Amino acid sequence: MSSVPPLICIVGHSNTGKTTFLEKLIAEFKRRGYRVGAVKHHHGEFEIDRPGKDSWRFARAGADAVCVSAPGKAALIKKIERELSLDEIISLLNDVDIVLAEGYKSANRPRIEVLAPQGKPVSNRENLICLVGRPANRPKVPCFDPDDASGVVSLLEKLFCRV
Amino acid sequence: MSSVPPLICIVGHSNTGKTTFLEKLIAEFKRRGYRVGAVKHHHGEFEIDRPGKDSWRFARAGADAVCVSAPGKAALIKKIERELSLDEIISLLNDVDIVLAEGYKSANRPRIEVLAPQGKPVSNRENLICLVGRPANRPKVPCFDPDDASGVVSLLEKLFCRV
Numbered sequence: 001m002s003s004v005p006p007l008i009c010i011v012g013h014s015n016t017g018k019t020t021f022l023e024k025l026i027a028e029f030k031r032r033g034y035r036v037g038a039v040k041h042h043h044g045e046f047e048i049d050r051p052g053k054d055s056w057r058f059a060r061a062g063a064d065a066v067c068v069s070a071p072g073k074a075a076l077i078k079k080i081e082r083e084l085s086l087d088e089i090i091s092l093l094n095d096v097d098i099v100l101a102e103g104y105k106s107a108n109r110p111r112i113e114v115l116a117p118q119g120k121p122v123s124n125r126e127n128l129i130c131l132v133g134r135p136a137n138r139p140k141v142p143c144f145d146p147d148d149a150s151g152v153v154s155l156l157e158k159l160f161c162r163v
Numbered sequence: 164m165s166s167v168p169p170l171i172c173i174v175g176h177s178n179t180g181k182t183t184f185l186e187k188l189i190a191e192f193k194r195r196g197y198r199v200g201a202v203k204h205h206h207g208e209f210e211i212d213r214p215g216k217d218s219w220r221f222a223r224a225g226a227d228a229v230c231v232s233a234p235g236k237a238a239l240i241k242k243i244e245r246e247l248s249l250d251e252i253i254s255l256l257n258d259v260d261i262v263l264a265e266g267y268k269s270a271n272r273p274r275i276e277v278l279a280p281q282g283k284p285v286s287n288r289e290n291l292i293c294l295v296g297r298p299a300n301r302p303k304v305p306c307f308d309p310d311d312a313s314g315v316v317s318l319l320e321k322l323f324c325r326v
Contacts, residue, residue: 019217023224030225038221042233048218049211054182054265058201061186062193063263065256069247070205075240076255083234092239093228100226102217 005037005096006160007086008129011105012114013122017146018102021114021132024149025100025156032153034161037093039086041103048077098161110160112152130155168200168259169323170249171292174268175277176285180309181265184277184295187312188263188319195316197324200256202249204266211240261324273323275315293318 010022022038029036049056055068055077065078084092086107093099105111105122113121115133130142130152144151173185185201192199212219218231218240228241247255249270256262268274268285276284278296293305293315307314 019220023220026221026224026226035227036225037228037230038218038224038226040218040221040229040231042231044233046231046233046236046238048213048216048231048238050213053211055201055203055211057182057186058189058203061189061201062199063189063201064198064259065200067200067202067252067255068205068209068211069202069252070207070209071246072243073209073241074243074247074252075209075211075238077238078236078256080235080237084230084232084237089230089232089237092230093241096227 004090004094005099007039007090007099007101007109008156008160009101009104009107009109009111010114011103011111011122012132013116013119016114016116016119016133018114021146021149022100022102024147025153028149028153029098029100032157034097035095037090037096037099039089039093039099039101039104041101098156114146129159167253167257168262170202170253170262170264170272171319171323172264172267172270172272172274173277174266174274174285175295176279176282179277179279179282179296181277184309184312185263185265187310188316191312191316192261192263195320197260198258200253200259200262202252202256202262202264202267204264261319277309292322 010018012018026036055066058066068075090099110127110129112129113131115131115135118136128141131139132144132146173181175181189199218229221229231238253262273290273292275292276294278294278298281299291304293307294302295307295309
């Protein structure tokens, strides 16, 4: 797909299982033949490289950007002065069919909220596609069990991936 | 610098100290106020992410591309079908002043060769800027001690970084 891929944010409080649910969505989209991009939002520092690796040594020596390139994979780690926007991230991931982002609950983007047990949604309903979990009250949007990634993917496919 | 940054390849046999010398070059360029990009070439597979991290979990779940975004740093790991060219890599690193790449000895690019002790250069002289080490025979290009990253940076600055 050469156009801009749709981006869906997976939001919710800490420890509600967002990462686990996102893994299930990725696996289900892959099973259906899609190319999937995933985004993790960090508010603070993060370390991704493995200590002792050459690329890690280059970053430690002060490199502002480190690229690791191999026939089947490429990695790029860059120091930046201001956080990338979601549009900039999507442009980096432009050869996938769908992008799933963990976090970005304030972004004005389609999103799925993963609820704590008996939890109430934190999102307002604008852009809220569905809930995942077992809400205390009857929700006004579709709600899926955390094990039903297939149901959520079918909904996303219908909304965003029709070709 | 908004134009395409110069790229220098650091080549040589295995275990000649290419990575260590590249670290010294990076540190010296940074000391002089440059923004530096570094490239590591892998011929086979590589793993860069740390097991258990959310981004690692997304990749393991099958994501074709994973982006980790924070206010001061961004990382992108992508599966690719064919290896990136050096031109593509430079375009990813375009906001640095100089790019230093480990490997790519067959590339038609300016390069520095790090020699084994008493070693002979493997590079032909075309594009060879200088040698690093203690060659068996008197070389026909400038030759620097492995501790003299400063001398090499001064030469590179003169050749490539005049503004």
